Structures are given as structure tokens and as C-alpha cells.
Amino acid sequence: MIFNPKHILGIRDLTAEELTFILDTAESFKEINTRQIKKVPTLRGRTIINLFFEASTRTRTSFEIAGKRLSADTVNISASSSSVVKGETLEDTAKNIEAMHPDIIVMRHSASGACEYLARRLKCSVVNAGDGMHEHPSQALLDAFTIRQFKGRIDGLTVAIVGDITHSRVVRSNIYCLNKLGAKVRIAGPRTMLPPGIERLGCEVFNNLEDAIRDVDCVMMLRIQRERQGASLIPSTREYSRFFGLNEAKLRLAKPDAIVMHPGPINRGVELSTVVADGPQNVILGQVENGVAVRMALLYLVAGGEQLKND
Amino acid sequence: MKTLIKSGRIVDPANHIDEKLDILIIDGKIAELSANIDAGDAEIINAAGLIVTPGLIDMHVHLRDPGLEYKEDIITGTMAAAAGGVTSVACMPNTSPVNDNLAVTRYIISKAREQGSANVFPVGCITKGLKGEILAEMGELKEGGCVGFSDDGRPVTDGELMRRALEYASTFGAPVISHAEDLSLVAGGSMNEGEVSTELGLKGIPWVAEDAMTARDIMLAEFTGAHLHVAHVSTRGSVELVRQAKKRGVRVSCEATPHHFTLTEEAVRGYDTNAKMNPPLRTREDVDAVRAGLADGTIDAIATDHAPHHIDEKNVEFAIAMNGIVGLETLLPLTLRLVGEKLLSLSRAVELMTINPARILGIERGTLSVGAVADLTLINPNKEWVLDPAQLHSKSKNTPFGGHQLKGLAVKTLLAGKIVYSEN
Numbered sequence: 001m002i003f004n005p006k007h008i009l010g011i012r013d014l015t016a017e018e019l020t021f022i023l024d025t026a027e028s029f030k031e032i033n034t035r036q037i038k039k040v041p042t043l044r045g046r047t048i049i050n051l052f053f054e055a056s057t058r059t060r061t062s063f064e065i066a067g068k069r070l071s072a073d074t075v076n077i078s079a080s081s082s083s084v085v086k087g088e089t090l091e092d093t094a095k096n097i098e099a100m101h102p103d104i105i106v107m108r109h110s111a112s113g114a115c116e117y118l119a120r121r122l123k124c125s126v127v128n129a130g131d132g133m134h135e136h137p138s139q140a141l142l143d144a145f146t147i148r149q150f151k152g153r154i155d156g157l158t159v160a161i162v163g164d165i166t167h168s169r170v171v172r173s174n175i176y177c178l179n180k181l182g183a184k185v186r187i188a189g190p191r192t193m194l195p196p197g198i199e200r201l202g203c204e205v206f207n208n209l210e211d212a213i214r215d216v217d218c219v220m221m222l223r224i225q226r227e228r229q230g231a232s233l234i235p236s237t238r239e240y241s242r243f244f245g246l247n248e249a250k251l252r253l254a255k256p257d258a259i260v261m262h263p264g265p266i267n268r269g270v271e272l273s274t275v276v277a278d279g280p281q282n283v284i285l286g287q288v289e290n291g292v293a294v295r296m297a298l299l300y301l302v303a304g305g306e307q308l309k310n311d
Numbered sequence: 312m313k314t315l316i317k318s319g320r321i322v323d324p325a326n327h328i329d330e331k332l333d334i335l336i337i338d339g340k341i342a343e344l345s346a347n348i349d350a351g352d353a354e355i356i357n358a359a360g361l362i363v364t365p366g367l368i369d370m371h372v373h374l375r376d377p378g379l380e381y382k383e384d385i386i387t388g389t390m391a392a393a394a395g396g397v398t399s400v401a402c403m404p405n406t407s408p409v410n411d412n413l414a415v416t417r418y419i420i421s422k423a424r425e426q427g428s429a430n431v432f433p434v435g436c437i438t439k440g441l442k443g444e445i446l447a448e449m450g451e452l453k454e455g456g457c458v459g460f461s462d463d464g465r466p467v468t469d470g471e472l473m474r475r476a477l478e479y480a481s482t483f484g485a486p487v488i489s490h491a492e493d494l495s496l497v498a499g500g501s502m503n504e505g506e507v508s509t510e511l512g513l514k515g516i517p518w519v520a521e522d523a524m525t526a527r528d529i530m531l532a533e534f535t536g537a538h539l540h541v542a543h544v545s546t547r548g549s550v551e552l553v554r555q556a557k558k559r560g561v562r563v564s565c566e567a568t569p570h571h572f573t574l575t576e577e578a579v580r581g582y583d584t585n586a587k588m589n590p591p592l593r594t595r596e597d598v599d600a601v602r603a604g605l606a607d608g609t610i611d612a613i614a615t616d617h618a619p620h621h622i623d624e625k626n627v628e629f630a631i632a633m634n635g636i637v638g639l640e641t642l643l644p645l646t647l648r649l650v651g652e653k654l655l656s657l658s659r660a661v662e663l664m665t666i667n668p669a670r671i672l673g674i675e676r677g678t679l680s681v682g683a684v685a686d687l688t689l690i691n692p693n694k695e696w697v698l699d700p701a702q703l704h705s706k707s708k709n710t711p712f713g714g715h716q717l718k719g720l721a722v723k724t725l726l727a728g729k730i731v732y733s734e735n
Contacts, residue, residue, distance in 0.1 A: 023328070090627065090628060110630075111631065112511055112629065113628065117628055117629075133514075134513075135512070139509075178589065195508075196508075196515075197510075198509050200506055231498075
């Protein structure tokens with residue numbers, strides 16, 4: 001299969017075949033990350049700009065390391081230390097950067113649709129590292145990769161995603177990805193955090209944690225932003241964790257070999273008890289490890305994929 | 312000065328006319344309507360194959376002048392009106408400074424008179440500074456030429472203040488035009504709340520934000536007996552609330568925009584900021600309810616809410632783009648489409664754009680009665696054209712209809728007997 005996408009904007013527009021191809025490509029990059037010399041010359045001479053308008057530990061570091069291990073030149077720009085603070089628009093920022101001939105811009109932005117906005121206006125490739133509440137394709141891919149790693153497959157599994165569904169780009173991308181790869185998705189949260197029509201994207205909606213995670217193969221917990229209390233969505237994280245937080249006892253409702261996932265960062269004691277967070281069923285750090293391989297795969301495929309092997 | 316409009320199909324709902332007649336205009340007034348007028352030395356305008364109506368009235372337009380002339384001004388805005396067949400506009404007060412004082416009202420009226428291509432009837436603020444705290448001096452504003460009062464762009468959130476606004480405005484015989492929106496329920500949304508907003512990851516504006524406030528305003532109108540005009544109804548709930556209120560005898564009127572009877576929230580897909588406005592584009596059911604309301608008399612007027620914005624204000628991420636689209640130059644083809652689809656008769660469509668808004672605002676326009684000011688629109692209902700935003704007469708080009716196939720347009724617009732627009 002030849003798959004050389006110009007952009008990676010979201011999971012919604014990728015086929016099951018393309019998603020599987022990305023995961024298989026990531027498989028081949030995984031081993032590089034455990035070598036002593038973690039470097040291959042594949043993207044040597046390419047320039048990758050990581051343009052992050054929102055704070056990030058995992059995603060940004062992951063994309064940076066992915067680029068560097070492929071021998072690309074990576075540059076990190078964070079909005080807070082750029083001229084964005086002087087009022088420069090997104091389009092101007094991106095066009096000015098593009099004038100320096102990057103091959104790929106990896107962007108995280110708080111506005112849904114921001115990556116599509118740039119892709120329409122720029123000539124270089126755009127990779128979505130998270131746009132508003134819309135999509136986070138590399139996260140969904142590393143989640144799928146991790147499930148495949150620990151469960152041997154995705155097809156036929158049931159995955160429960162619990163948390164602030166309304167504001168989560170992770171959940172939207174995961175719903176698309178898991179459905180296309182043959183899994184069933186359940187989502188749960190307090191009603192104030194469930195957006196209208198979400199079931200149409202391909203999931204079963206639950207109002208309580210217990211029913212949602214009963215007999216599932218995988219439980220994915222989302223971070224509850226403490227700031228959201230002020231927006232009348234939940235009265236307190238105390239109440240949220242009592243009813244929707246995952247602890248040892250509730251986890252027993254899932255299959256005995258169920259895995260626990262979280263995109264990070266974790267609020268210990270809110271959506272995950274510390275026991276579960278540090279327990280044997282969680283694969284959270286595995287997700288992070290896989291994130292580098294998946295992002296290497298994405299950068300590789302966007303930059304030219306198969307053709308690069310012949311350079 | 313004599314002008315003879317020959318062989319046009321005259322549609323004047325105010326006088327129940329729909330027939331082929333000639334119109335003689337003398338010194339800017341309608342002098343005669345009959346078949347085959349012989350007027351010797353009159354300038355002849357051949358209207359064969361055209362529909363001739365009273366000059367169209369758009370009672371909800373933002374001219375942005377004074378203060379926001381980078382978006383539009385009275386000259387370009389009225390030129391856009393004339394090109395769209397509109398001879399009278401009611402302009403909203405959210406300018407800079409706002410129209411809460413006689414000086415701004417007088418400025419608008421005199422600039423329009425001296426340099427404009429359409430009649431401009433200013434709508435004054437309900438509250439001073441549009442702050443929603445203290446009533447504006449409606450008496451003086453009405454005397455100075457304001458035809459109604461609105462804080463459009465914003466609701467009057469305080470119930471007591473809205474009650475007093477309705478009572479006070481009725482003292483002077485003016486309608487209060489309400490932009491009905493519960494801002495706390497809007498909570499920063501940028502499109503209709505529903506399946507599309509969930510998919511796009513955009514914060515939604517639930518229909519109840521409009522309906523709840525529409526209900527409150529209607530009840531206040533009922534309580535005070537004052538005339539309430541609800542601006543830009545967009546939900547089936549609002550339409551039904553007005554319908555039931557009218558049955559109860561409440562003095563309520565309302566308007567709908569062409570985009571609210573033409574487009575749904577699906578137009579937002581792809582994050583097109585030219586599909587972003589307030590109230591937002593809604594669901595298919597809401598659009599159907601607005602169309603039904605236009606047909607059954609619940610909705611009294613079509614008004615565009617012409618809202619020009621500079622390209623820098625629209626060419627940004629969806630969440631921060633400004634709300635609104637221009638509408639003066641697409642009013643006619645979009646409304647005529649309803650006639651083509653047999654939802655409205657031609658007469659009813661013209662009524663919604665002429666005598667009805669005239670009556671709501673209490674202005675002496677919207678008819679072709681003998682003695683009336685000769686504001687006329689000559690329409691070619693069959694002309695097919697493609698909208699090129701660059702060709703719009705408005706300074707701003709923020710329209711979602713760019714590239715769309717449209718049918719029908721104004722070929723000539725007359726203001727007090729003078730041709731202010733001619734299609735070339």
C-alpha cells in the first residue's frame with residue numbers, strides 16, 4: 001500500500017486500511033527507541049516545526065523526539081514566547097514560518113478547525129497535534145497501537161471512555177478510530193459533560209461508570225479539568241471522583257484482564273485513584289512509549305513514506 | 312419631471328394589485344396607475360417582462376456608520392441596498408458612538424439624504440450606550456427620526472428594564488425590536504448546539520437560549536400592551552411562541568432573515584466563518600418552521616440583518632470570527648426562491664418586504680398608492696446569475712452564497728422617482 005498523506009488533520013477522514021497501515025508502520029519504528037543510538041537517517045535534512053499554542057508535556061516532547069530520531073531538524077515554538085502575544089494572527093504566524101521552508105508544521109491549537117484552517121492556506125504539510133475539542137489523531141492512533149499491543153487485536157473489543165466527553169478531542173478521535181478498526185465504544189460521564197448527538201459518531205452513552213465499564217476490555221479515563229467546576233458542569237471534583245472516578249473496586253467490574261488507559265496528565269485521586277494509577281492493569285506509560293513510535297510513523301508517512309527508503 | 316414605467320406586472324399587496332399596468336410618476340410621486348397611459352413627454356422605462364413593486368424595505372440593517380466605516384458606511388451600504396432593490400433601510404444603533412442621542416440620529420439621516428442611495432430610518436438604542444442599564448431618551452430620538460428602538464447585538468437582560476422599555480416606547484408610539492437571547496445560556500457558543508457542533512468540536516448555542524428570552528419578551532409585551540417586534544426568529548420554538556401570542560391578541564410582530572429560511576447548520580461544516588452569525592443557523596426542522604411561519608402569516612417581515620465585517624474579522628479561526636453576513640444584495644433572489652418553490656405567492660413575498668415592514672415601523676412607504684413617494688423596484692424574476700462576492704456593492708464581502716446559482720434580481724431601483732440603481 002502506498003500511503004503518503006499531505007496532512008494528518010483527523011481520524012474521521014482516514015480509512016480502516018490507512019489506520020492499520022499507520023499502526024503497522026509504527027511497529028517498525030518502535031525498536032529504534034530502545035537502541036543505544038536512537039537514530040535513523042530517514043528524515044535527514046527535513047525541517048519540522050512544532051507550533052504549540054497550548055501547554056503540552058507528552059505530545060510536544062513526543063513529536064520532537066520522534067522528529068529528531070528520524071534525523072529531522074525540529075524547532076519548537078510555543079505561543080506564549082512568540083509574537084502571538086503581540087497580537088499576530090494565526091495565519092500570519094504560520095505564513096511567516098512557512099516562508100522559512102519547513103516541510104511539516106505540527107500544530108496544537110485551542111480552536112477547533114485550526115489545523116484545517118492552516119492546511120487550506122499553507123503549502124507545507126500540517127499535522128494535527130490537537131485542535132480545540134475536535135480531534136487529536138496521533139493520540140487515538142497511539143491508543144489503538146497500545147490496545148493492539150496488550151490485547152493482540154482491536155477488532156471485537158469493547159472500550160469504555162469516561163470523563164468530560166463534551167470538551168474532549170481525544171474521545172472524538174478515539175470513537176472514529178476504534179469504530180473503524182472494529183471495536184465497540186462506550187462513553188460515560190455526568191449528563192452535563194455529554195454532548196448532544198455523540199452516539200451518532202459511533203458509541204453507546206452511559207450515565208454512570210459502573211454500567212459503562214462492566215465487562216469491557218479497556219477502560220480509558222479522561223482528565224477532569226479542575227477549572228470546569230466554575231462552569232457549572234460539576235459541583236466539585238470530590239463529587240466527580242466519588243461517582244465517576246476509577247478505583248480498585250470499580251475496576252473489578254471490567255474484565256479481569258482489562259487494561260486501564262489515560263491520555264495524561266492524570267489528576268490522581270480525581271479520575272483515577274493512586275492505587276489504580278500505579279496498579280498492574282494500567283498501561284499509561286506504555287501509551288507514552290508508543291506515542292513516539294506512532295508519531296515517527298506519521299511524520300515519516302507525511303514526509304514521503306516509501307519513497308524515502310530509496311533516498 | 313415625468314417618468315412612465317410601461318408594461319410591467321405591478322405587484323402592490325397594500326392595494327391588492329397584481330396586474331399589468333403602467334405607472335406615471337410626476338415630481339417623485341405616483342401620479343397614476345392604469346393600463347396604457349399616454350404621457351407624452353415623459354421619460355419612458357420599459358418594464359415589459361419585469362415585476363414592479365413598491366421599493367423594498369429592509370428593516371434590519373447594520374450600516375456601521377458612524378465609527379466602523381472600515382466595514383461599511385452609509386454611502387456603500389445604501390448603494391448595496393439599491394443594488395438589491397431596497398429603497399428603505401432601518402439601521403441598527405450599534406455604531407461607534409452608538410445611536411442613543413440626537414446628534415448621531417441627525418448625522419445618519421442627513422448623510423443618507425445627502426449622499427445615500429436609499430432612505431435610511433434609524434433605530435435608536437433601548438438603553439444608553441447599549442449598556443443595558445438605563446433607558447435612552449426615546450422621546451427625543453423618535454422626534455429626531457428614529458422609527459423604533461433596539462439594543463440589537465445584545466438582549467436587554469434585566470426584566471424590569473425591558474418592561475419599562477416597552478412601556479416607555481409605547482408612550483411615543485414606537486416598537487421595541489428585541490434581540491432575544493439569554494446570554495448565560497449562550498455561554499460562549501459559536502454555532503447551533505446539536506449533532507454538528509458535537510462533531511466539529513464547537514461550543515454550541517442551544518435553541519432554548521433564544522426561545523426562553525423570546526417567551527419572556529412576549530410576556531412582557533402582553534403584560535404592558537406595548538408593541539414588541541422580535542428580530543431574526545430562527546427556531547421553531549420562537550415561531551410557535553409568536554403564533555400563539557398573536558392568537559391571544561398580543562401586539563407582537565416578528566421578522567426572519569433569508570439565511571434562516573435557506574441554510575441549516577450543515578453550512579458550518581468545514582468551519583466556514585461565512586456561516587457564522589447570531590442567531591446561528593439551525594436545524595432542518597427550524598428552517599421548515601420559519602418557512603411555514605412566513606407562509607401562514609406568523610412572521611410579518613423578511614429582514615436581512617445585513618452585517619458587514621472586514622475580511623480580517625472573518626478570515627480567522629471559527630471560534631473568534633465575528634458574527635454576521637451581508638444580505639442586502641441576496642434578499643431578492645433568496646425570497647423569490649420561496650415563490651418558485653410555491654411556498655409563498657408573489658404577492659405575499661412582496662408584502663413581507665414592503666407594506667408589512669412599513670406598517671411595523673410606521674413609515675409612509677411600501678405602497679404604490681396614488682400620491683405615494685415613488686420608491687419602486689423593477690425585478691427580473693427569471694434572470695439567472697452566479698454571485699461573485701467581489702462584485703458586491705457592499706464594502707464587505709462576507710456572504711455564504713459566493714458561487715451560488717441565484718435567480719432573480721433588481722434591474723432598476725427608483726428612489727422618489729429617480730433611478731438610483733440600474734443593472735448593467
